[in-house]
Amino acid sequence: MSGGGNRTIHWLRNLLCGALIGAGAILPGVSGGVLAVVFDIYRPFMELLTHPRQALPKYWKWLPPLGLGWCVGFMGFAKGISAAIDFSGTVTTWLFIGLIVGTVPALFREAGKEGRSAASWVSLLLCAGGVFAGLFYVSRIARFSAEPSFWWYNFCGVLWGMGIVIPGMTSSSVMMALDLYQPVLEGLANLDFLVLSASLPGLVLTVALLARLVSWCFRRWYSVAFHGIFGIVLASTLVIVPTSYRGAGEMVLSALCCAGGFFLAFFLARLDQRINVDG
Secondary structure (H helix, E strand, C coil): CCHHHHHHHHHHHHHHHHHHHHHHHHCCCCCHHHHHHHCCCHHHHHHHHHCHHHHHHHHHHHHHHHHHHHHHHHHHHHHHHHHHHHHHHHHHHHHHHHHHHCCHHHHHHHHCCCCCCHHHHHHHHHHHHHHHHHHHHHHHHCCCCCCCCHHHHHHHHHHHHHHHHCCCCCHHHHHHHCCCHHHHHHHHHCCCHHHHHHHHHHHHHHHHHHHHHHHHHHHHCHHHHHHHHHHHHHHHHHCCCCCCCCCHHHHHHHHHHHHHHHHHHHHHHHHHHHHHHHC
């Protein structure tokens, strides 16, 4: 394939990945950071945040499609995802589970790229256990209800920023536990000025402040940190598996959507391999 064809495929691939990551940031139980990891976008993104002068010449071509896709997924899909969740949150969640599961083998290989020590396996187990316990507590035990306001919307932006920089941080689940998810989602769908002016600055500031700390951990303890992320991916996926269904039809549709998400992730991985070989 020609270089121009590869560039077009790569641009479209990054646009789609950006849209999925943006949508994942607002889907309950799904981490946009996890999707960035499994689509192999997380490390370049962190390099751009922490060392922009060195990283920008390497990755500047990624920014337009990823940024546009993220905005479409995060803002444009808010109303669509809200409608999909109203139709069946179970089916929508299974679609994203399929996306994550489809990239687990590649993620596991990436985690072991620099070897696997005893500390790596301990990191995997501790992170998986801690995230699972934390999400279980937020979703099943905590019962605090927040009154929507400017500062609570700002807090939601902080949660979204943490979900981008810290893979496995499922910000939407926390918002649901605090009864903030629906007001924020409706505000995004309707482009409400109060929601946008409060949440977006919190998101940007959190990403900027946490990026260097997370990147430093990767530089010093790559295998330990990446196995920890792998554990977070497993735990955050396991904890969102739906356990109740409205009937056989919803179960069949869930299975189809999960398979569709799996093959979409597989297709994106094959695109990367094709671009790397041809390029």
